[in-house]
Amino acid sequence: MPTVRIPGPPGLPLIGSMVDLARQPLQAMLAAQRDYGDVVRFAFGPPGLRGEIYAVFSPEGAHQVLAGQAANFRKESTLYEEVRSTVGNGLLTAQDADYQRQRRLIQPLFTRRRVDGYAGAVAVEAAALVERWSAVPGGVVEAVAEMSRFALRTVSRILFGADVEAAVDVVRGAFPVLGEYLLARSFSPLHAPRSWPTPANRRALAAQRELYRVCDGIIARRRAAGPGKAEGAGDLLGLLADARTEDGERLDATELRDQVLIFLLAGHETTATSLTFALHLLGRHPEVQRRARAEVGEVLGGRAPGVADVEQLSYLTMVLKESMRLYPAAGIFGRRAVEACEIGGHEIPAGADVMVSPWVTHRHPGHWPEPERFDPERFTPEREAARHRYAWYPFGGGPRACIGQYFSMLESVLALAALLQAFEFEAVDREVPIGQGLTLQAEGPVRVRLTPRSL
Template sequence: MAQTFAAVTVAAATGAGGSKRIPGPPGLPLVGSLFDLTRRPLRTYLDARRDYGDVVRFVAGPPGLRAEFHAVFSPEGAHQVLAGQAANFRKDNSFYDELRTSLGNGLLTSQDGDYQRQRRLIQPLFTRRRVDGYARAVGLECRALADRWRAAPDGVVDVAGEMSRFALRTVSRILFGSDVEAAVDVVHRSFPVLGEFVLERGFAPVRLPLSWPTPSNRRGGAARRDLYAVCDRIIAERARRAERFGGAPGGPDGTGGAHGPGGSGGAEDLLELLTRARGEGGERLDPDELRDQVLIFLLAGHETTATSLAFALFLLAKHPEQRRLAQREADAVLGGREPQAADLEALPYLTRVLKEAMRLYPPASQMGRRSVEESVVDGHVIPAGAQVILAPWVTHRHPAHWEEPDRFDPDRFLPEREKARHRYAWYPFGGGPRACIGQHFSMLESVLALGALLRDFDLEAVDRGVRLGQGITLQVKSPMRVRLTPRG
């Protein structure tokens, strides 16, 4: 039935002016668009939308190793790929293959029955009530960060590096509770190496066997082993502790003991909850699956949040009027206390600031899928087996949906203006059945941290521009320095 429907839709689109040959840049004679996509992918996508429209065909690589893929830039096309025709667009490309190999078959990378089972087990851990319980961990890390900032030499910090470490410490505290120190240094050191390794192999025209002792394979393998070892060690210690206390996770009273997210007792950290998660038939995550989920949460829970927070702070450091509005709201709501989950609803301007930062600098600036059957996306025929790229970086700047798209304007996200826009004109958390399970946590952590830091510090940009790169997520490749002035 689905195949018949798809065939009818394709035939109708072709008859109505759809074309099997999608327009795109010719590129260079021997390598197509390889150099442009390697050296400046975000600029290349923006230029392609301007010159060729909302669905663009790229070819890249030398003859015999040439790859072809289709980039979709419109909100309508993003909706069709992620939601309307989600079953037809799978995470089956070489990048996701490498991500699975290096970081396991967790919620970000799994598919079909594995994904459905994992989602059922993990979804209860990300309800609003559960996530709100992690606010205390955010407050503890905000306090430690503010103390360090007050001692910064010359009052200057690089917010990209600072937010990366802050977000990593926060998600590690929520995952591991008081075991946070055992993981942070290893993850901080190993993730960038492994991320570069995954990206390099995911987009290589020829992938050498992992068993070959190349310098890249040795570096990637060492980083992977270090990450696996620290996660396995913490998981095994939790299992031994549970046995010691008669099967009650975390402590003799089964409450998580001293291992809650705040590290001071009485609350369960996420690893405790993952360990105890059960399906309707009693199924659970085995130790390897636990490790896979932990690694995915560490990746998704720190790189994306760090990028959003860094750019929100940097943009406010360059825009004094918006910064003063944000500080006025933070002062009124937070006063002199630590932020709480209930404060999120009382910080609408800070929420708009964060959304605008994520519009201009979406951490997941591009997403990949593979089509199963021939289908129609935004009026264009996508062949069966085609590689498809979605680019929030471009969609978030689409001139048909965003006036003066490069201008920083948090009020774009006033409720009435959001309601008037296409749902997929802004989609930093993806969409459809594979939308990010942690988006409420990301917003909670980011808005509360932003409020606490703006309450405590004035910010002035030292660097005016930023050099960007593309890793697993959007990467900052140059300093993002701001000068801090403690506020009374």
């Protein structure tokens, strides 16, 4: 059967869509869905070196890529190769036997019962955040920096326990440098080998070495103390270091570092993004904020939130899910097709880079009426049940869905409850320009004015 060429934007004559994909990938993909449909071909780079990306935007297509035919879509896209080369072969990037072995070792540390035990670390950092904000001069905070700090301290406390302070400053400095570097390399058909001493390579190498130095030092101290004996051995790093498969296998020091770096990356940037935009949207919609605060007051009665309260905070959870619909931390992610296949009536060639985009799918007009409107009522149980499973997928899906999604929701709900209990919010910046790094990025300030509440 003859195939029809997949439509897509023409881009510029010499470089195609390279500039749009590198500088404004979210906007480029949203416009492409509007103009060309649910399967779009992007060409980028100069003639003779031109690359192609196939973007899939429908929930049905996302399901096919992530779940229905997951074995045919591997984490071998250019972006994943770059991440793997920079932060290691951890659970996010590993493949085949490596992935299966890591999953067997790590899955027991992310059961619901185990994750509930991490709520204490969330409570400590949430209380410290409330105290910190109570003393802010002028009562205005910049949510991106504050939520990044909170989420990083929380995941570092869970990972490192008593060593939390040793990692935070290095991670805060290194990840933005590496994120910009990886994205630039992923959407360009031409980039210098990593061994060349270009300014970008040197900056990225310096950031990588600092991350390795801190993580290797903490891991070495734990390993030297022996199984279960180091201070903080009950934290996630201690549990990872002691973990064994049924055959007695364990993670070696390099594998431990790879897992720690992936957890630091995925475990703080995603949650920070969700919390930043939840605060922004609550600050723009006082009626939603009032309802969420009323629920928090009814459930908590003035006490600090705990893990047992999360299921009772149903409206607050709806607020968070709607915030994650509009601002999914992973706005775009990719796979590589092993064999040729058909998606939405279009043939995808073998070896093609395939991108799915929660940013676009979460705004798909066929599944989300008035998609830009903030409406937590979209996430009532009845409306969720009636909707396609992959109309909302901020944590991915299928066999490679995020292992930490329950923890991320737990942390975010507990943190929002503590903040709503202590403050009223008003958004200072009504509109926030958005970009895409390794995760969704605010390209301007996200300031929130705080009014302390008397309990």
